[in-house]
């Protein structure tokens with residue numbers, strides 16, 4: 520494990536657990552108005568009502584900016600917080616990304632704890648210490664690696680999560696099965712209806728399995744394959760101005776596109792592609808791009824992806840169920856992958 524991860528129903532109410540991470544720290548909590556209304560008072564009670572200050576930042580990806588980061592830092596300064604401060608991020612991936620970045624940068628770094636409250640943040644965003652804000656130049660373009668002292672996950676908080684946000688998180692859970700573990704994918708096929716209905720037992724099992732795989736973020740060559748579906752997905756998010764598709768929805772469509780290319784390049788069986796589409800349908804995730812997003816613009820945005828190297832397009836493809844590889848594709852069609860003309864990629868986008 521990169522950092523301790525505690526996952527348990529009622530961990531949000533477990534004072535002894537939090538005591539382990541709070542020595543003589545002063546505490547600042549960063550959250551958003553929606554999450555704080557639901558869970559801030561519980562957290563304060565769990566912290567045994569130690570003195571602490573809460574900073575509420577505006578909700579939404581459009582606020583994951585340097586201006587909001589500065590709002591957090593201004594609060595830290597104005598209340599005279601020093602390096603003996605523990606920052607606690609209470610919220611989804613947006614809150615953990617920006618609060619973690621504030622912890623990484625305030626006085627060259629203070630300790631922090633993440634309490635992720637969305638499925639996406641529990642299985643992905645809060646794991647591995649990747650913190651960031653967006654810049655007009657691109658998503659997550661300013662950031663730092665800063666490991667939290669602990670990630671404390673209470674699956675019960677997912678009960679209040681809006682349906683669409685919840686399903687968006689399921690896309691990342693499905694991704695883990697596709698890239699790492701065919702058995703887990705098969706388990707998900709059987710249990711997707713229960714997971715989608717937020718059955719506590721099924722959901723806990725899915726979250727725990729996903730976290731074990733998400734932890735692979737530590738290992739560089741394994742980290743790369745976590746981007747399965749993301750190059751297509753980020754490009755669609757970017758072209759839509761981050762307001763048409765949620766992250767997980769874009770990743771779901773991106774996974775269909777990447778799997779379709781995998782059929783053409785690696786001979787991934789059509790039956791696997793059909794299984795991917797079926798499980799995404801059971802999770803009520805979209806399979807095709809909104810027609811308002813033009814294939815030409817998506818391809819253009821893909822060319823700008825920060826994971827590309829030396830003018831090659833970097834995509835994660837499937838060789839088989841549970842086995843992913845990184846493929847560098849030269850835009851001229853002459854790369855380590857042999858001839859994959861960009862037109863072939865554009866055709867897949869057009870048809871999906």
Ligand SMILES: NC(=O)c1ccc[n+]([C@@H]2O[C@H](COP(=O)([O-])OP(=O)(O)OC[C@H]3O[C@@H](n4cnc5c(N)ncnc54)[C@H](O)[C@@H]3O)[C@@H](O)[C@H]2O)c1
Pocket residue numbers: 551553554557578579580583610611612613614616636637638639640643644645646647648649650659676677678679680681684687766
């Ligand atoms: N650092 C990483 O490794 C990493 C990985 C994946 C995604 N991310 C980032 O995560 C962000 C997306 O995170 P997200 O999908 O969690 O969305 P989010 O943080 O924007 O939260 C979505 C909405 O759900 C609400 N919400 C959160 N928890 C709730 C709960 N328990 N009950 C009711 N409402 C709740 C929030 O107030 C917000 O309105 C993006 O900024 C993305 O870049 C980071």
